[in-house]
Amino acid sequence: GENVEQHPSTLSVQEGDSAVIKCTYSDSASNYFPWYKQELGKRPQLIIDIRSNVGEKKDQRIAVTLNKTAKHFSLHITETQPEDSAVYFCAASVAYNQGGKLIFGQGTELSVKP
Amino acid sequence: NAGVTQTPKFQVLKTGQSMTLQCAQDMNHNSMYWYRQDPGMGLRLIYYSASEGTTDKGEVPNGYNVSRLNKREFSLRLESAAPSQTSVYFCASSVGITTQYFGPGTRLTVL
Numbered sequence: 201g202e203n204v205e206q207h208p209s210t211l212s213v214q215e216g217d218s219a220v221i222k223c224t225y226s227d228s229a230s231n232y233f234p235w236y237k238q239e240l241g242k243r244p245q246l247i248i249d250i251r252s253n254v255g256e257k258k259d260q261r262i263a264v265t266l267n268k269t270a271k272h273f274s275l276h277i278t279e280t281q282p283e284d285s286a287v288y289f290c291a292a293s294v295a296y297n298q299g300g301k302l303i304f305g306q307g308t309e310l311s312v313k314p
Numbered sequence: 315n316a317g318v319t320q321t322p323k324f325q326v327l328k329t330g331q332s333m334t335l336q337c338a339q340d341m342n343h344n345s346m347y348w349y350r351q352d353p354g355m356g357l358r359l360i361y362y363s364a365s366e367g368t369t370d371k372g373e374v375p376n377g378y379n380v381s382r383l384n385k386r387e388f389s390l391r392l393e394s395a396a397p398s399q400t401s402v403y404f405c406a407s408s409v410g411i412t413t414q415y416f417g418p419g420t421r422l423t424v425l
Contacts, residue, residue, distance in 0.1 A: 201373075209354070243404065243417065243418055244357065244404070291357075300411045301347070301362050304359075305356055306356040
């Protein structure tokens, strides 16, 4: 089955710097890759996702890149702000008409220092 | 719309007791999921239901059972709770493989 590895487990940056979180997956059939943000004591929320027919996707300060050959994808946050501090999870899934299951990475705790 | 709701918010059980965690969504989503979250281990899928009438095992199904009662409701049952099942449990729903919307979570402690 699918296995998703996420690195680093913790990341500390200064406000205004960039942050990069990397994930690798094992199942070459996976075709959907979302990223979730979870603030302390809250539920996870989707921040961006990418499908396998796209190499890069941007949404304001957040971007995700996908390398299908190497089976890895990354989250890039530019101009970080204190409110970006949270735990970020990557996930991978084989999507089909009736749905499918997401396999999550272990999470990265991002701390943005003012 | 309430989105995804879960009950209870907190629960303490003794080893061997049983309980059912309830989840409901009002977004007309076809797919629903149960996850557990433990420190350093991310979100692990217990069971999921791609559509009403179907359920499938996830990564860590042992010790749990589920029921997709109707399109709105998906319950998780612990028949004989063990300390290893101490965790935060999240329910989620989606339209196929798209954005999953999570409930607020249930914090379960098994003594």
